[in-house]
Amino acid sequence: MLKQVTKQLATQSVRGFSTTKQNNFKVTVCGASGGIGQPLSLLLKNNPLVSNLALYDIVHTPGVAADLSHIDTQSTTEGHMGPEQLGKALKNADVVVIPAGVPRKPGMTRDDLFNVNAGIIRDIANEISKSCPKALVAIITNPVNTCVPIAAEILKKAGVYDPKRLFGVSTLDVVRARAFIGAALGVNPQQVDIPVIGGHSGVTILPIISQCQPAFKGDQATIEKLTVRIQEAGTEVVKAKAGAGSATLSMAYAGARFAGSLLKGLNGENGVVECSYVQSDITEASFFSTPLILGKNGLQENLGLPKLNDFEKKLLAAALPELKKNIQKGIEFANA
Ligand code: NAD
Ligand code: LMR
Numbered sequence: 001m002l003k004q005v006t007k008q009l010a011t012q013s014v015r016g017f018s019t020t021k022q023n024n025f026k027v028t029v030c031g032a033s034g035g036i037g038q039p040l041s042l043l044l045k046n047n048p049l050v051s052n053l054a055l056y057d058i059v060h061t062p063g064v065a066a067d068l069s070h071i072d073t074q075s076t077t078e079g080h081m082g083p084e085q086l087g088k089a090l091k092n093a094d095v096v097v098i099p100a101g102v103p104r105k106p107g108m109t110r111d112d113l114f115n116v117n118a119g120i121i122r123d124i125a126n127e128i129s130k131s132c133p134k135a136l137v138a139i140i141t142n143p144v145n146t147c148v149p150i151a152a153e154i155l156k157k158a159g160v161y162d163p164k165r166l167f168g169v170s171t172l173d174v175v176r177a178r179a180f181i182g183a184a185l186g187v188n189p190q191q192v193d194i195p196v197i198g199g200h201s202g203v204t205i206l207p208i209i210s211q212c213q214p215a216f217k218g219d220q221a222t223i224e225k226l227t228v229r230i231q232e233a234g235t236e237v238v239k240a241k242a243g244a245g246s247a248t249l250s251m252a253y254a255g256a257r258f259a260g261s262l263l264k265g266l267n268g269e270n271g272v273v274e275c276s277y278v279q280s281d282i283t284e285a286s287f288f289s290t291p292l293i294l295g296k297n298g299l300q301e302n303l304g305l306p307k308l309n310d311f312e313k314k315l316l317a318a319a320l321p322e323l324k325k326n327i328q329k330g331i332e333f334a335n336a
Contacts, residue, residue: 023048023049023051023267024049024051024052025049025050025051025052025094025095025263025266025267026050026051026052026053026054026092026093026094026095027044027047027050027052027053027054027093027094027095027096027097027259027263028054028055028056028089028090028093028095028096028097028132028135029041029044029053029054029055029056029096029097029098029099030056030057030086030089030090030096030097030098030099030100030124031056031057031098031099031100031101031140031141032055032056032057032061032064032079033055033057033059033060033061033063033064034057034100034248035103035245035246035248036099036140036248036251036252036255037055037057037064037099037100038064038252039248039249039252039253040097040099040251040252040255040256040259041053041055041064041068042068042071042252043252043253043255043256044075044256044259045068045071045073045075045077046071046073047075047256047259047260047263048073048074049260049263049264049266049267050075050263051074051075051076052075052076052078053068053075053076053077053078054077054078054080054089054090054093055068055078055079055080055089056080056081056085056086056089056090056100057081057100058081058082058083059081060081061079061080061081062079062081063079064079065077065078065079066079083123086123086124086127086131087127087130087131088131090127090128090131090132090135091131091132092131092132093131093132093135094132094135094136094263094266095135095136095137095138095259095262095263095266096124096128096132096135096136096137096138097138097140097169097255097259098121098124098137098138098139098140098141099140099141099251099255100117100120100121100124100141101113101116101117101120101121101141101142102116102117103142103238103245103246103248104142104234104238104245104246105238105243105245106238106239106242106243108238109201109202110142110143110144110145110200110201110202110234111143111146111201111326113141113142113143114143114146114329114333117141117142117143117147118146118147118150118330118333120141121139121141121147121150121151121154122150122151122154122333122334124151125137125150125151125154125155126154126158128151128155129154129155129158129159129160130158133155133158133160134162134165135165136165136167136262136266136298137151137165137166137167138167138168138169138255138258138259138262138276139151139166139167139168139169140169140251140255142201143200143201143326144168144169144170144199144200144201144277145168145199145200145201145204145277145287145323145326145327145330146326146327146329146330146333147168147330148166148167148168148277148278148287148330149286149287149326149327149330149331150330150331150333150334151166152166152279152287152330152334153330153331153334153335154334157334162297162298163278163279163299164278164297164298164299164300165297165298165299166278166279167258167262167276167277167278167298167299168199168200168276168277168278168287168289169200169254169255169258169276169277170196170199170200170275170276170277170289171254171255171257171258171274171275171276172200172234172247172250172251172254172255173196173200173205173207173230173233173275174194174195174196174254174274174275175250175253175254175257176230176233176250177192177194177196177207177230178190178192178193178194180226180229180230180233181194181209181212181216181226184216184218184222184226185214185216185217187214191214192212192213192214193212193213194207194208194209194211194212194213195207195208195211195275195290195291195306196208196230196275196289197275197288197289197290197291197305197306198289198316198319198323199277199285199287199288199289199319199322199323199326200277200289201234201322201326202231202232202322203231203315203318203319203322204319204322204323204326205230205231205319206312206315206316206319207226207227207230207231208306208308208312209223209226209227209312210307210308210309210311210312211306211307220311223311227315234246234247237250257274258274258276261274261294262294262298264294265293265294265295265296265298265300266296268295268296271293272293272294272295273291273292273293273294273303274291274292274294275289275290275291275292276289276292277289278292278299278302280302282302282304282305283305283316283320284320284324285319285320285323285324285327286324286327287323287327288323290302290303290304290305290306291303291306
């Protein structure tokens with residue numbers, strides 16, 4: 001037995017794993033029965049760092065949990081339904097991912113979702129402050145630009161806010177930029193590296209194409225068209241779905257990637273970098289997405305603004321007033 005364990009540890013160290021690593025994290029998905037929630041939960045069920053997957057929604061979680069629990073991966077799956085079970089779903093979670101709330105229909109902006117979704121985020125953040133105040137929290141719910149400041153204010157009021165543990169998920173913007181640029185350059189999108197900074201709506205989404213690796217080859221008109229396509233990609237999906245909601249599958253992929261990166265950071269992996277919308281002093285907007293190094297306590301280091309060319313500086317100038325307005329709206333809501 002001892003021999004077996006020693007052999008196992010030796011193999012782990014050959015693979016570069018430290019024996020202090022955990023591999024047994026609890027992840028809670030709030031809004032787990034929805035268009036994003038279900039495929040996101042499926043992908044998380046397949047993540048070897050997850051030992052307990054807790055699914056929370058106001059409908060259908062017993063069925064979703066029963067279904068996922070038949071998958072032969074190591075994690076256990078629990079379903080929790082209704083506000084009275086939210087505390088149990090969140091209890092001692094290491095990571096909470098939140099796609100709870102209504103999606104857009106054609107003709108709506110993300111800000112039009114505020115009236116319904118702001119209250120949902122307030123209530124979930126309130127319960128997080130009691131049941132898992134140390135969790136890393138990733139908010140997918142729109143409007144992300146406003147929902148993250150709402151959660152921050154609620155956690156502050158409860159005296160448990162740690163800006164290094166609260167994230168707005170803007171990963172889908174990066175995923176899209178990689179997909180579109182990969183197709184344009186004729187390279188594997190997985191090999192494209194591009195920072196997408198700012199916020200997550202229209203002009204606040206800032207793809208920094210000048211810093212793309214491999215370098216993007218195209219004239220200014222092509223770059224401007226590509227920039228607008230990345231900024232408006234959510235609307236492209238909303239229109240194509242024609243009333244049946246917004247991006248769900250690509251968002252589940254992006255959400256699973258971001259949650260996976262949070263878990264890698266928690267697990268002590270080095271060099272985990274993602275762009276995410278966090279409290280920030282990099283610009284005059286108090287929340288802003290830039291590339292971040294993720295670590296054992298969440299945000300380990302903010303890598304700051306990438307180098308911007310003149311076109312990108314103008315994009316940033318156009319984004320800041322909108323972002324500041326979105327943030328202020330969240331702060332006022334939470335403190336009303
Ligand atoms: P959906 O309607 O398919 O699913 C939402 C789920 O939330 C439903 O199962 C619903 O029952 C649940 N829900 C509603 N109120 C709740 C509450 N109080 N507590 C827990 N769960 C609750 O919507 P969707 O397509 O999954 O989108 C969800 C959200 O994600 C929307 O706000 C959408 O705009 C946003 N979104 C964000 C991004 C991003 O890049 N950040 C991308 C796509 C969608
Ligand atoms: C997206 O970017 O796809 C999401 O924010 C959903 C939306 O409403 O566009």
